[in-house]
Amino acid sequence: MSILNTPGSCQPPIHTQVLIIGAGVTGAGLVRDLTLRGIGCILVEQKDLTAGASGANHGLLHSGARYIKSDPASAVECRKENHILKKLAPHCIDTCGGLFVAVAGDDEKYIADFPQLCAQSGISARAVDLADAREMEPALSDRLIAAYAVDDAAIDPFRLTLDNIAQAVDKGARFFRFTRVTGLTVKQSEITAVHLVDTRTGREYTVRAEIVVNAAGAWADQVAAQAGISIPMIYSKGSLLVTQSRITRRVVNRLRLATDADILVPGGTVSILGTTSVRTETPDNIYPEIEEIDHIIEEGAMMIPVLETTRYIRAYCGVRPLVGDANSGDDRKVSRGYALIDHTRDHVDNFITITGGKLTTYRFMAEKAANLVCQRLGIDPACQTCTEPLPASTDGQWTEPGLAPHQWMKQNDPTDLLLCECEMVSRHTVDQIIRNMGRLNITPTLEAIGLRSRVGKGPCQGAFCSQRLTAHLYDRGVFKKNEGIVNLHQFLSERWRGQHPLLWDVPLIQAQLQEAMHCGLFGLELNDPKGQPDKPGAGGGPSGRVNA
Amino acid sequence: MDNLPEISCDLLVIGSGITGMAAALFAANLGIDTVQVGRAGELGFASGFLDLLGVHPVEDGRIWDRPFDGIGALVAEHPRHPYAFLDKKDIQSALSGFVSFLAAHGLPYYTEPGKNLAMITPTGTLKTTYAVPATVQNGVRALAEKASCLVVDFHGLKGFSGRQIVETLDKTWPNLTTRRISFPDTSGELLPEHMALSLESPECRAQLAGEIAPHIHSAEYVALPAILGMYRPMAVFEDLQKQLNRPVFEIPTMPPAIGGLRIKAAFEKALPRLFVRTHYQQKITAVDKQGRNGFRFDVGRDHLRRVITAKGAILASGRFIGGGLTTDRKSVRETLFNLPVFQPVTRSEWHQKSFLDPRGHPINRFGITTDDQWRPLNNNRHPAIPGLFAAGSILAHQDWVRQKCGAGLGITTAFAAVNAFQRFISG
Known part of the structure; x- marks a missing residue:
């Protein structure tokens, strides 16, 4: 095996059982899961927490009904995790409920199949009388033709991530922000050293871990590449809009096969409208574009007309890390399920990648990844996160x-x-x-x-x-x-x-x-402190914050 | 409708920012029968500094010590900039007319002929400007000398930290120290306007001087946030200097700031005495260009509703903040006459993707285009409406924020538009 990109290092290496790369919600869930199983962890993040898709989504705890047709396996995972998180992390969740609504012109076959498809995935969908629906949510269009109530909820991804990390840190895990992986040394089918740099101070150091987990989300292939491994990824940008005030009490979904601008999710005092799905070349330097924003508003207004005239205070976008075939035409057809890769298949035995998936299933993904970590470590402690409540931290x-x-x-x-x-x-x-x-x-x-x-x-x-x-x-x-x-x-x-x-x-x-x-x-x-003009497009990473 | 009270005049000045105030003043100076209508809130956002031209080209961030040289370079490259329609003599007459009016009404300004000045801001940056209130003059000198200076700040005044100024200017001006004190007889949040009004009382000044004095030590100057009086700032300022036995100066605060409010107060008091009939906090609700007397405007609401007829009008309604221009998702509109607005086709060309992009945002150069007689043009490049003139920030082809030319643009184009109206009416 080759030794890749090894920086000079004068610090003594830090030892740990598991090093996790990436402090999105998946990395945060994993560090908590492993710590609760009694496993020593270091979590490193190249920016600050939730810098990728974890901080740039709807904040929607799916009932699963969105995926009944396109991805029934994901639908079932969502349904199960929805119930678990409502029980174990209630302080991060607004149990506002959700509606699926169709307006005149929407695909009638899909509408007709909807209750049956929900039932097949065990998802509760209650038909709502149209007049009742408009009473429940007066902002809905008067061109409504169908409405169902589901168990959607709103979830605060920032608080969720902060609280997962806070409990792990309380119990001994270490968390380094603004710490980038600069190299992975691979010898005899093992990563023997992870080379890191503190991007604020430039200080370089090395971590030796028994297992390295790549939870870098949309940057997972960049991390894996440092061990000479390629992960085929598709970057699907989604843009969202934040309204100045809360438009609906519940989550409102368009009752149709998932496409653009068909979900409005309450986020405390605001509502969040989105999304889009635009293929990008890289996960960096992405912006919510004006054409996307206008498209979202025009589509959203068909379901909720006031979205045409309401005041918006912020737009943001994130990149969905989809693992799959880049030649597929529609990124929404690539599975939104997670990818858990044991890199033994690539002849690096102590390296695991967990990416993709959804905010709703972050805990489940972390559990599956932790199970694999334990298997590699040759130990068998039980998962705690499916039964232990998530404590509310002061950080969140x-x-x-x-x-x-x-x-x-x-x-x-x-x-x-x-x-x-x-x-x-x-x-x-x-x-x-x-x-x-x-x-x-x-x-x-x-x-x-x-x-x-x-x-x-x-x-x-x-x-x-x-x-x-x-x-x-x-x-x-x-x-x-x-x-x-x-x-x-x-x-x-x-x-x-x-x-x-x-x-x-x-x-x-x-x-x-x-x-x-x-x-x-x-x-x-x-007065540019960098001493150089502020170049357009400078700075990287997904923009925006979901709780804008 | 016909029962509404009717006011008739020769000239209606639309707007009460710096441009509207200047236009009303210059019109009154020429003996023009003038009415002014405006919301009167805009000057609350002004710092009180009068910029003429600070930066050109903006993408290079080049700062000019001699503003007239800068204007020369600017108009050579940008022949559609409003300054290109003015000669140096007009610019100087306009500025001196404006500044001497303010001096006569208790707000003397300090300038160095033909030169720009540098002064510090609450973020610890340096600002280039043309004229500063006399209460700021010592600050220009102290900065130039790098003299030792005590920066006083206050418990309860947000966004103004002496420590921020001292730390940020560490390399440029090492001789700064700071001290936080309590404002006499107050607790909780302080607003510059309330502090300024309190300091008009001699007792409050004496108490403040008593609070500051023990902290001066060897400092040669004393700096305070801009709070030294609203209606009689020179009396407050001079008294405080005397009591502290040091030269004193003001540093502007975040908006709403006292510097702009003083200018507003001076004009609001003086213009009626110059026989300008002012209608502040009023909005024009409708305009008819075919009135008996040129224009017919519906102004105000409810019991304040009235009709104003005018032979001509100067549009000094400002840009987006002032309400002269407005936008929806698709386009920029002029709000009163629906004049054509110079603008690109799509919204994606309005802003840069970086807030501090050195080129500035294209939207700031949209606006009303005029001929050299300040007459707004229609789509055929002819004067759109007889008797209508435009001045100030509503004009296209300038970026007053980045070029640091806001007050200068307003004052000089108001001067020129009034002169053009005078020629029109004596026609």
């Missing part, structure tokens, strides 16, 4: 809409100023978040705080709170020198990825205010 709580305002009102402290006025996130809340991050050895950047709270997610999309928060972080001694400028650049650029396709009417005015302040007065565009 601030992503919940309404919590920060509730705390602020309850404390009624006039000196506790609101730094983010749109989402009512106060100085005191930000201080708690910073303390938590300090405990976990996480540098509190504006982006990192935004990921762990609702800062910057309201209608102003960070225009005003970015400077208020920056000033506060200087006051707290968190920012030094020109770090404020660096952070404003990064934070506003990241927010812009999701703003730019939605800039018309009021959001455009908001963007103009943002530019007048940050460029007109502060001259941020003339």
Whole structure:
């Protein structure tokens, strides 16, 4: 076996039983599952958690009804996991229920087959009288021709990921963010060393693990390639839109064979509309494109007419990591099931890849991957995550809409100023978040705080709170020198990825205010801390946050 | 309808941002019978600094020390920029007319003839501008000298951190220190407007000076956020300097900021005395171009509803923030006369994919095109409506945010549009 891309290393290697690459929801679920089985783990992530598809989806806990025709096996997995997660992680879930609705012109054969197909997969689908459906969800079109109630729910993928990692870390697992794999040394059919770099400090080090698990999602083939292994992958970009207010109480699905823009999912105080399926060459540098956004709005409005005129505050996109045949015409026909690959088949015996799948089935995927890890380690501890409740951590709580305002009102402290006025996130809340991050050895950047709270997610999309928060972080001694400028650049650029396709009417005015302040007065565009112009398309990874 | 109160005038100025205020002033100076209608909120977003031209070309981020040289280079490359229709003499007359009006109404400005100034912002960056309020002048000098300076900030004032300014300017201006104090007799959140009004009282000033004095030590200058008075800033400023025995200066705050509100207050008080009939916080609801007297506008709602007839109008309604332009998913529209707007075909050409893209966003260069007499053009490149003129940020082919030319563009084009109206009416 060849030795690939080995960097020089002066640090002594770190030893662990299992190294997991990728802190999406799958990696997070796996680190928790293995830790609860008593197995020592290190989790590494090249960016921050949920940087890929885990942070750029609908936040939908599927009933399974969406996949009854295209992928019945996935439908059954969804149904089972839906019940397990509602029982074991209720704090991450809004059990709002869901509807499947068809409008005039939709495929009548599919509508007629729907109850039977649901029954075949054991999925509960109750026919709803059309007048009742419109009473349940007044935003529905008056051109409704069929409606069924299902057990869909909304799930917060950020909180879910944070809580999985938090419990694992509490029980001894180690988590390194902004840590990229630079090389895998393969000797005698084993990965003997994983070479890593801290992308913020440039520090290089090595981990020796008995088993290496590649949970890098859409980047899984890039990781595998470092061990000389090729995984055939299709990158299917999906774009989504966040409305300013919640349009429906329940999840609403279009009752037809899965296609574009047919699901609206509530996310606390907002609703999320999507998606699309667009083949891309790489999982990096992707944007929600204006044509996609307009297509989503026009399609969504056929089911819920107010989507044509409502205000949108953010767009985002992610890449579905689909393992399969790149020559297939329609990416929606490639299985949305997961791929668990034992690389013994590629003559690397201690290497496993787990990718693909869905947010709904993340725990199941983690369980299956953990079973394989245990088999390779020659041990047989039972899975705990199918029976043990997921504890709510303090790291995850601030992503919940309404919590920060509730705390602020309850404390009624006039000196506790609101730094983010749109989402009512106060100085005191930000201080708690910073303390938590300090405990976990996480540098509190504006982006990192935004990921762990609702800062910057309201209608102003960070225009005003970015400077208020920056000033506060200087006051707290968190920012030094020109770090404020660096952070404003990064934070506003990241927010812009999701703003730019939605800039018309009021959001455009908001963007103009943002530019007048940050460029007109502060001259941020003339003060690039990198010392080079901010090139279009710079920065990588999927844009956006589902809980925008 | 005919029972509505009717106001008749020669000129209606539409807008109450810096351009509308300047147009009303210049029209009054020429003795033109003028009415002004506007929402009056726009100046709350202004810093109070008057930019003329700071940057060109924007993609290179080139900053000009001499704005008139910059304008020369700009119009040579961009012959459709509004500055290309102005000569240097008009620009200078307009600026000096505007600044001397403000000085006469208690808001003196500091300029260095023919030169741009550099001043610090609350993010610790440097801003290039043409004229600053006299309350900021010492800051320009202190920065140039890199003099030792105490930056005072306040418990309860969000978005303004002395530490941020000191840390960020560490390399440029190492002689800065900072101190956070309490504003007299307050707790909780502070707003610049309330602080400014409080400081108009001598007792409040004395208390503030008492809070600051023990922290000055050897600092040669004292800097504060822009809160030194609303209606009488020079009195507040001079008194505080005297009590602290140091040169004092203001650093602008995040919007809504006091610098713009002072300009608004000065105009709102002075224009009626110059016989401009002002109707603020009013909106034009309909316009008829075929009125007896040129134009007929329906203004206001309910008991404030009235009709204004005018021989001509200056459209100074601003862009998207001011409401002069509006957008839907497909296009940009001018809101009052439905004038053609210079714009590309699809929304995908409106913005860059990077917020801070050095080229700026194309949408900022959309707008109304005019001839050299400031008359908006129709699709056949002829004046669209007799008696209608346009000025300020609604004009196409400029990017005032990136070029740092907002106030200058507004003031100078207002001056030129008023002169064009004068020629039209005396026709």
